[in-house]
Amino acid sequence: MSDVVMAEIRKDYLYHLMLKGERADGRAFDEYREISLETGLIRKADGSALVRLGKTTVMVGVKIQPGEPFSDTPNKGVIITNAELVPLASPNFEPGPPNEVGIELARVVDRGVRESGAIDLESLCITPGEKVWIVFIDVHILDDCGNLMDASSLGAIAALMTATVPAAQYALGEDYPLPVKDVPVATTAVEFGDSVIFDPDTDEESVADTKLTVITTADGSICGMQKSRPGFISQDQIYRIVDIACERAKEIREKFLEV
Amino acid sequence: MIGMDEKLSFFKDGLRLDGRLPDELRPIKVEVGVLARADGSCYMEMGDNKVIAAVYGPREVHPRHLQEVTRAIVRYRYNMASFSVEERKRPGPDRRSYEVSKVSREALEPVILTSYFPRSVVDVFVEVLQADAGTRTAGINAASVALADAGIPMRSLISSCAAGKVDGEIVLDPMKLEDNFGEADVPIAMTPGGEITLLQMDGRLSKEELQRALELAKAGCQQIYEIQRKVLVDRYSHMDDAGSCDEAVAEEEI
Numbered sequence: 001m002s003d004v005v006m007a008e009i010r011k012d013y014l015y016h017l018m019l020k021g022e023r024a025d026g027r028a029f030d031e032y033r034e035i036s037l038e039t040g041l042i043r044k045a046d047g048s049a050l051v052r053l054g055k056t057t058v059m060v061g062v063k064i065q066p067g068e069p070f071s072d073t074p075n076k077g078v079i080i081t082n083a084e085l086v087p088l089a090s091p092n093f094e095p096g097p098p099n100e101v102g103i104e105l106a107r108v109v110d111r112g113v114r115e116s117g118a119i120d121l122e123s124l125c126i127t128p129g130e131k132v133w134i135v136f137i138d139v140h141i142l143d144d145c146g147n148l149m150d151a152s153s154l155g156a157i158a159a160l161m162t163a164t165v166p167a168a169q170y171a172l173g174e175d176y177p178l179p180v181k182d183v184p185v186a187t188t189a190v191e192f193g194d195s196v197i198f199d200p201d202t203d204e205e206s207v208a209d210t211k212l213t214v215i216t217t218a219d220g221s222i223c224g225m226q227k228s229r230p231g232f233i234s235q236d237q238i239y240r241i242v243d244i245a246c247e248r249a250k251e252i253r254e255k256f257l258e259v
Numbered sequence: 260m261i262g263m264d265e266k267l268s269f270f271k272d273g274l275r276l277d278g279r280l281p282d283e284l285r286p287i288k289v290e291v292g293v294l295a296r297a298d299g300s301c302y303m304e305m306g307d308n309k310v311i312a313a314v315y316g317p318r319e320v321h322p323r324h325l326q327e328v329t330r331a332i333v334r335y336r337y338n339m340a341s342f343s344v345e346e347r348k349r350p351g352p353d354r355r356s357y358e359v360s361k362v363s364r365e366a367l368e369p370v371i372l373t374s375y376f377p378r379s380v381v382d383v384f385v386e387v388l389q390a391d392a393g394t395r396t397a398g399i400n401a402a403s404v405a406l407a408d409a410g411i412p413m414r415s416l417i418s419s420c421a422a423g424k425v426d427g428e429i430v431l432d433p434m435k436l437e438d439n440f441g442e443a444d445v446p447i448a449m450t451p452g453g454e455i456t457l458l459q460m461d462g463r464l465s466k467e468e469l470q471r472a473l474e475l476a477k478a479g480c481q482q483i484y485e486i487q488r489k490v491l492v493d494r495y496s497h498m499d500d501a502g503s504c505d506e507a508v509a510e511e512e513i
Contacts, residue, residue, distance in 0.1 A: 072346075104358050222460065225445075230368035231369055232369055234454060
């Protein structure tokens, strides 16, 4: 949110707090806000999750429908991820087609799901070359209080893990749970001076120099990264963020996503 | 064309399918000042990638409401020609190119001294004429040279390349085949001082592999920096009094 208008004085305040090793809401630099996760709230969706990360609120709905495969992958299902930054969620969001922030968000969420191999696309094939399951992941931001990447990614995997393939509805056999083989978790940090702050709120995001999202899998490998916002980051800082990201992701995975 | 299911080996006697070593870049060709109308321009080939970058500005911002009172804004448009890829691409921006444009802009913006030009815009346009994996990095390299060619004040140049993982090995600057069937892709961009301004990753890597990938990509960026620097020095060191000079071309077989 580079265009967030924030008083210079607030920026100054956060900066001086940071020099003392503090954050405005009293968290440690690597501490997450409280996370809550509810699944299955939307009966009409095939999978859904409501994530709260502090006051940030994200609803993710999964719809699964039969459709045509891509011609270059005739025996693979399709994942389509979309993110809506609806104007109800922030004074900075406007109606209309997704802007680059929304597109980037959707593509990073998609990257986590796809590259971790969480969804076995070949198992979503119904008739090779003709019919496959298409998994639509729709991220609906309801309240943007910072760190949409982590909240949306968590919502996406939670919604997928609780999703049902609606086979009966299309006369394709019994309904069955969508098989999910890995649990990618995104962890985002912003760099602010020499400090690294995890799970930034909107104020911290708007004053940060740069931001790095690291997506890790259950076995501790990295399946996606995205630096966003202009600004520099050093190699050492990247390694530092990756190390802490792995720890935090493990905690989140154990607490919320244990099957 | 190699089929999807065919198991193919990416290495033969320690060399890659195109004869490169694991830590070797593809051949690079750079030309600066290739467009007459643009304020700065650059044509670049990295292997089979052919990209052209143009810079316009600093100039007036349209629409006006985008202007910033304390600095210039930077816009970056990455666009792929419909004929640049195997199967015709539908013309115009898609979601991928929006994302590439965003991260590329963010890769260059930190070195541009935008505070010198309040209320104005620096427009960077990158056209991909032929794509063979690594178009965003080629675009950033060309754009960086084009910005310098346009005389935009910058802290430094930006150099960019990717590292990937194929057959379990970390390699520099993956070409299309390695990218398609590889296990990971890590594009980065950095200043010659090693400050990273672009970092993306997809695929699957351990922490150690990530470190190796960053080290390789860093070494690649340093080689690219030398080429970018050389082509600019060549172009501007023998300028005549009227300010015009011949086109400079740098060709490197690395």
